[in-house]
Amino acid sequence: MAQNTSQSSMACSSIGRPYISSLDMDKADDIWQCVKNKVASSLCGPHVTAMPHLRDAQMFRPLCVIGKRVERSLRVRKVRSLFPLGPLKDLLDDPAGSPEVSLKTEGPVRCDFLHEEFLDGVGRVRVQVSNLRKEAAICPLAPHRQLSLRDNLPWLDSVHRLYLVSEVYCSSDAKLRVLGMERRTELRLGPNTPLAFSCLRLSVSPSGLVEVCDGWEGSYLHPKARWAKFDSPDYASLVAGRPVSEPKMMGLLSQFAFNFSHPSIISLPSSALHLPGPSPSKEQHQHHKVTDYQEAQEISSEALLPLEEEEEEGS
Incomplete structure (x- = not known):
């Protein structure tokens, strides 16, 4: 009970x-x-x-x-x-x-x-x-x-x-x-x-x-x-490791090879180019050539550089 x-x-x-x-x-x-x-x-x-x-x-x-x-x-x-x-x-x-x-x-x-x-x-x-x-x-x-x-x-x-x-x-x-x-x-x-x-x-x-x-x-x-x-x-x-197409070493080699074959072009940024020659069309052609290359090499070249401080992280 x-x-x-x-x-x-x-x-x-x-x-x-x-x-x-x-x-x-x-x-x-x-x-x-x-x-x-x-x-x-x-x-x-x-x-x-x-x-x-x-x-x-x-x-x-x-x-x-x-x-x-x-x-x-x-x-x-x-x-x-x-x-x-x-x-x-x-x-x-x-x-x-x-x-x-x-x-x-x-x-x-x-x-x-x-x-x-x-x-x-x-x-x-x-x-x-x-x-x-x-x-x-x-x-x-x-x-x-x-x-x-x-x-x-x-x-x-x-x-x-x-x-x-x-x-x-x-x-x-x-x-x-x-x-x-x-x-x-x-x-x-x-x-x-x-x-x-x-x-x-x-x-x-x-x-x-x-x-x-x-x-x-x-x-x-x-x-x-x-x-x-x-x-x-x-x-x-x-x-995992970086994909084979994007290693830092490959980016370094490609950048070094281009520096060796185009020393006068790669040494200046595209925004500060003052190439010799009286013809404006030739200067414009060289400017576009450098710009196109820089876009193609953006991934490999950026991988070699240290990142700038990121404002959004405050670090």
Whole structure:
């Protein structure tokens, strides 16, 4: 009799409470894409980068490396892709010479953070974080100290920038919920899960030498940057080597060959040409010839030059 009374009281206590089930990680990642920048800026400050994908969070620990690849085309605008590459020590030619990792930990501190937002096609979502912990690498690299990467890394010739994670904001009780009247789904993130990070910009040469560019000042990654999810087809294509038709060495050889056969033409930019001769038509012909060549060589020649600082990334 006592057993039946207990069961009925449990049933009565559940009336009016929606059923909570587990939220799929892929769906949670899709929801996270819509709210991550607001959550990261409100929780950790305006100058941090939100975790690109919850599934890849553990690849953004301090001293992990991020690569950026820029695809160029004569007709299509530049496409900048960012992708995690793993711990720095695993990429070095001499792992024994890697800097000693010294981490400074702050917290966890109680924050009682709550963010709710209505998303079309999903419903009302809630991100809840009760405590936050900060992990920071303590100057493992002196400014302008050079380290050598392994020469067998397939992406070495195609990456245009490297970033080094320096600070990470983690939580051990973060929850992402989809709220409903009768049913709720929830994802509880694992212990010490990174939610946001800061990074440093590294310079990288085609020979594989990297160094911190400007000391330990932070580098801001644009919130609308395109991130490739680890183990996805996009990620596989990014970490693969540059296609045979577009290697840096082939661009260098083609540029050198043209410089050798046309030294007087290639030495001047097309906008500053003052070719000798009284005939305007001849000068115009030479001008168009140089312009056509420069368009044809845009991909190979740009691949040899360092990228200028990008205003949209602020780095």
